[in-house]
């Protein structure tokens with residue numbers, strides 16, 4: 321489904337690569353969690369998969385298509401099938417829940433329609449269905465600004481589902497939420513992805529949490545993959561390898577969820 325080959329990324333103003341020769345394969349319907357200390361490259365990797373960042377070198381195949389090569393239009397179409405969930409929700413706060421969810425359809429409509437802000441009947445039906453899926457039916461006309469963090473992330477999930485994605489990438493989707501909401505949102509994402517056959521790749525900070533939701537754990541340190549395997553195979557040695565025996569090992573490895 322996703323094949324990352326020899327991916328390297330260096331930010332313009334840096335003298336060290338943020339991603340160093342990353343090769344990873346993900347199967348359809350797989351659920352994987354990326355862990356690693358702050359600055360290890362988790363967000364950079366996820367952003368490259370979605371081409372929010374143009375990597376310095378390497379290849380990323382989605383199915384048979386290399387999204388880093390070829391016409392931009394085609395890449396855009398493939399990207400449309402990748403949903404992205406962010407820590408800070410990325411919603412238009414002063415617009416309604418429904419409008420935000422409908423925005424998930426924008427890239428699938430003609431630019432003419434988009435300018436007029438018009439959505440088809442099918443778009444509205446899909447938006448309503450997805451609001452129900454995330455448990456926000458009845459909130460259509462509420463302004464996003466007035467919602468709680470957990471509700472905002474539900475809106476973002478409904479918006480992503482309107483893309484009818486094959487893949488959902490979630491960059492620390494629950495970092496801004498309290499522990500009860502963290503679990504609720506992760507359960508929701510997991511259920512939706514399993515039921516709809518969506519490949520799910522998330523970055524998460526807390527280890528216990530990562531093990532609970534990622535059948536596969538990918539450990540990053542300093543731009544490299546230092547662990548890739550089943551969560552039950554992750555040993556204490558691996559954890560030290562990922563986080564280093566620093567404060568972070570205590571913070572992420574011992575406490576949390």
Ligand SMILES: Nc1ncnc2c1ncn2[C@@H]1O[C@H](COP(=O)(O)OP(=O)(O)OP(=O)(O)O)[C@@H](O)[C@H]1O
Nearest residue numbers: 331333334338356357358359360361362363364365
């Ligand atoms: N826009 C940028 N410009 C320059 N360097 C960047 C930029 N974004 C990230 N970096 C650097 O790239 C490296 C990887 O950062 P990245 O944000 O991918 O880490 P992360 O694992 O997501 O960290 P966190 O857990 O704090 O979110 C770090 O050294 C960081 O300083």
Ligand SMILES: [Mg+2]
Nearest residue numbers: 362363364491
């Ligand atoms: Mg990050």
